[in-house]
Amino acid sequence: MKITEILKPLQEINPLSSLFHKSNGTTNLTTEISAKEIPDFTDKSLLKEDNKEEIISKLKLTNKLLAYNINKFETVLDNLNDGVIVLDSSTRILAINHIMEQLLNLKREDIKGKHIRECNCDNKIFSFILENFESINKLVEKTEEMSIGTSNLRVSYKTLIRSDGNPCGTILLAKDITSHKLTEQAMVEFISQVSHEVKTPLNTIKSYTEMLIDTNNRETILEFCNIVNGEVDRLASLINNLLQLSRIEMGSVTLSMTMTKTKEFIENAFKIAISQKKKDIKHEIILPDKISPVNIDKEFMGIALINLIGNAIKYTPEHGRVTLRVEEDQEEDKIMIHVIDTGIGISEDDMQHIFEKFYRSPDDKVREKPGHGLGLPITKQIVELHNGEIKVISKKGEGSQFSIILPIGERYFLE
Amino acid sequence: MAEGNKKSHKILIVDDEPFNCRILKLKLENAGYKVVTASNGEEGLSKFMVECPDVVISDIRMPRMNGYEMCKYIKEVSNGRPYLTIVITSTVEKRERSFVNKTENAVLLEKPISPGHLLTIVEDYLNKPSFV
Numbered sequence: 001m002k003i004t005e006i007l008k009p010l011q012e013i014n015p016l017s018s019l020f021h022k023s024n025g026t027t028n029l030t031t032e033i034s035a036k037e038i039p040d041f042t043d044k045s046l047l048k049e050d051n052k053e054e055i056i057s058k059l060k061l062t063n064k065l066l067a068y069n070i071n072k073f074e075t076v077l078d079n080l081n082d083g084v085i086v087l088d089s090s091t092r093i094l095a096i097n098h099i100m101e102q103l104l105n106l107k108r109e110d111i112k113g114k115h116i117r118e119c120n121c122d123n124k125i126f127s128f129i130l131e132n133f134e135s136i137n138k139l140v141e142k143t144e145e146m147s148i149g150t151s152n153l154r155v156s157y158k159t160l161i162r163s164d165g166n167p168c169g170t171i172l173l174a175k176d177i178t179s180h181k182l183t184e185q186a187m188v189e190f191i192s193q194v195s196h197e198v199k200t201p202l203n204t205i206k207s208y209t210e211m212l213i214d215t216n217n218r219e220t221i222l223e224f225c226n227i228v229n230g231e232v233d234r235l236a237s238l239i240n241n242l243l244q245l246s247r248i249e250m251g252s253v254t255l256s257m258t259m260t261k262t263k264e265f266i267e268n269a270f271k272i273a274i275s276q277k278k279k280d281i282k283h284e285i286i287l288p289d290k291i292s293p294v295n296i297d298k299e300f301m302g303i304a305l306i307n308l309i310g311n312a313i314k315y316t317p318e319h320g321r322v323t324l325r326v327e328e329d330q331e332e333d334k335i336m337i338h339v340i341d342t343g344i345g346i347s348e349d350d351m352q353h354i355f356e357k358f359y360r361s362p363d364d365k366v367r368e369k370p371g372h373g374l375g376l377p378i379t380k381q382i383v384e385l386h387n388g389e390i391k392v393i394s395k396k397g398e399g400s401q402f403s404i405i406l407p408i409g410e411r412y413f414l415e
Numbered sequence: 416m417a418e419g420n421k422k423s424h425k426i427l428i429v430d431d432e433p434f435n436c437r438i439l440k441l442k443l444e445n446a447g448y449k450v451v452t453a454s455n456g457e458e459g460l461s462k463f464m465v466e467c468p469d470v471v472i473s474d475i476r477m478p479r480m481n482g483y484e485m486c487k488y489i490k491e492v493s494n495g496r497p498y499l500t501i502v503i504t505s506t507v508e509k510r511e512r513s514f515v516n517k518t519e520n521a522v523l524l525e526k527p528i529s530p531g532h533l534l535t536i537v538e539d540y541l542n543k544p545s546f547v
Contacts, residue, residue, distance in 0.1 A: 196476050196505040199526035200432055203503075206527035207438040227434055362455070362478030367431060 070095065083153075083174035085125070086160070091116045091133055094169065100125075103148055103174055124148055125155060129172060132157045139167060145177070152181040193358040197238050197372050201231040234370055241374040244303065245357070248381045255297035255385060262291045262326065262335060269302050270324055273309035280318045286325040292408045294335050296386055301406075304382040307375040308339040308402045314369050316343035316399075328408070337404045346394040354392070355380045424541050425449045427468035429459035429485065430503070431477045439472060442530040443537065456480025463489050470537050472501045475511070483514055490518070499540040503528055 074095055077084050083100035087093055092115050096108050104111075104123055111119050116126045124146045132140045143156045153174045160169040208224045208231075215221055247253050270285055294301075312322045320342040327336045344365045346354060353359040358373040360366060383390045383404050394400035426448050430436045433454070440450045451466050453459040457479045463471065471489060475482035486500055500521040504511050507525045515523040522536055 192506050192508075199505040200435075203527040204432065204434045204438070207435065207530050210530055211438055211442065231434070360478075364454075367454075367478060 082176070083172075085129075085172045087116065087129065087170040087172070089167065089169050091129065091170070093119075099176075100172075100174060103151070103153070125172065125174065128155055128157065129170065133170065140170075150178070151176050152178045190357070194242065197358065198235065201235045201238070204228070204231045205235075230370075238372050238374070241372060241378060245374060245378055245381070248378065248385065253300070253385065255300060257295050257297055259293045260296050260298055262294050263287055265294070265296070265298060265301070266305070266324060266326060266337065269305040270309060272302075273306045273313065276306075276310060277313040279313055279316075281313055281316055282319070282321040283313075284321075284323050286323065288326065288328060291326060291328050292335065294406050294408060296406065300382045301386060301404075304379040304404065305337065305339075307379045308404070311375060312339050312341035312343065312400070312402070314371075315366070316341045333408045335406050335408055337406070338401055339403075340399065340401045342399040345396040345398050345400055346392070347396045351392065351394065423449075424470070425451065425466055425468040426470040426472065426537065427451050427453065427459065427462055427466060429453045429456065429462075429471065429473040429477070429482070431455055431474065435474070435503075439530055439533065442534055446534055446538070448537070456482060456485035459485045460488050460492070464492055467496070468498060469541060470499045470501065472503065472533070475502060475504045486514075486518060486521075499537070501533065501536060 074097070077095060077097035080097060080099065083103045084095070084097045085093065085100045085104075086095040092113060093111050096104075096112065101108055104121065104125060106119065106121060111121075116129060119126065125148070128144060128146070132142055139159045139161070141156075141158050143154060145152065145154050147153065154177045156173045156175075158171050158173075159167045160171055162168045205228050208228050212221060212224050212228075215224065266287070267285060270283070274283060309322065309324065316322055322342075323338075323340040325338045325340060327338070328334070329336065344363070347361070347363070350359075350361045350363070350366075355376050356373075357377045360371060360373045380390050383406075386406055388404060388406040391403045391405065392400065393403075426443050428436050428439050428443075428450060429452070430439075431454050436452045436454070440452055443450045451462050451468065453462045455477045456473075459471070459473060460480065462468075471486070473482040473485060477485075480488075482502060482504075486502070489498075489500075497520065500518055501524060502511070502515060502521060503524050503526060505526050507523060511523060515521045520540070524533065524536075
């Protein structure tokens, strides 16, 4: 066998031998073999029959060094967060990292050294490589998004260029962009929701004002004006809610916490909520004789509590009852504010979604009331900003109980 | 177009916003059309089957069944009978445009809409030779 035949595959598969030689080994190479001992196999003057023994012995050393370096190289690859696969100039798999193994659902020992066509594996990543691998002489740099299983990937294909400027293989990187995509989708959905919620009252305002122009009947004019007026209020309330929500979500809210007399705070919130909804409803507040003050931002917690009481009144039919009951758990150091109503209640299906932004039940009894599906998400976020929690007990047709549970904290400030 | 001819044309409005339903109904009834309304996709579909309207005006975001699903089912049950679909939407994005492009005889209107403009579209369609 001629030495050129022995070396040919090595030269083809591992142009790295030349690179290692020229670079005098990697800087932190800790091996007994000196890189200087390794001949440059791309140097044709070395390839003579009388050098055969020496070349073969050095070849063994070279292989050992290469195996060592490839092992190091794979360790680095395995610690990357992206999937990586490296192919030689004939699409033979030279290296693959753990992430890529998982994405391809293949084991490296089964595929390493094989041409990707030989892997008998039908997957989008291999198809992407083959589509782009028209010729190794063609330099390709291409990125595509694809989904594999439940993962969304951004896959980049790049021809590897040797130091002499010639192409020597391909590297393919797969970055998992699932969470990025989810955020993007959530943003698109949010914009679409906001757009719907803003444009619906705008649509009513435009339609009714246009119709007003052709209307002479005074009663109709009055009725249309009332509708337009109501829709302007609805739009204003939506904008307020959106502003509150974005302030909270952007983290730009700084709570100004003060030790607050619980009784006064609750009575005040109740009074505001009742005055906002003109409805014939029985209402009462049940407070213990003695109650600790709570450490809250009065403005924000007021919004949260008024939202809950407002909902209770809104979804309770005329002559129903809304009760605000406050309890103090001395052992747990908590204050519980329960808003209890005898209203339409919440179905099990709706219960899963009530704290989602813009969620509104498909139930006609809910739909006939105004709302944007933002009150409860805002309330929950405010309560959580106070290190509290919100709980719901409800049965469809029988009523609901929403409870704000707040830590009491330091109790020596007031009374 | 003769008044009698107009009255034979029926229009279905599907919208979960009662105010919008009402004003469009008023506009179209004033113009002499017979109008039926539905407050969600499910109801819209069953009214389509019973009433066989010539024009379907629909919102997209609705409870129970949205406008896309409803239009898809309506196409299945229409048995090739011609009708105009007017989709009223808050956003005109790729999804909305592709939906209208794929649907035969469909018009996309972005909110806020003008009832007068809507009436013109309905009349233009119904005044086509095949409908007069």
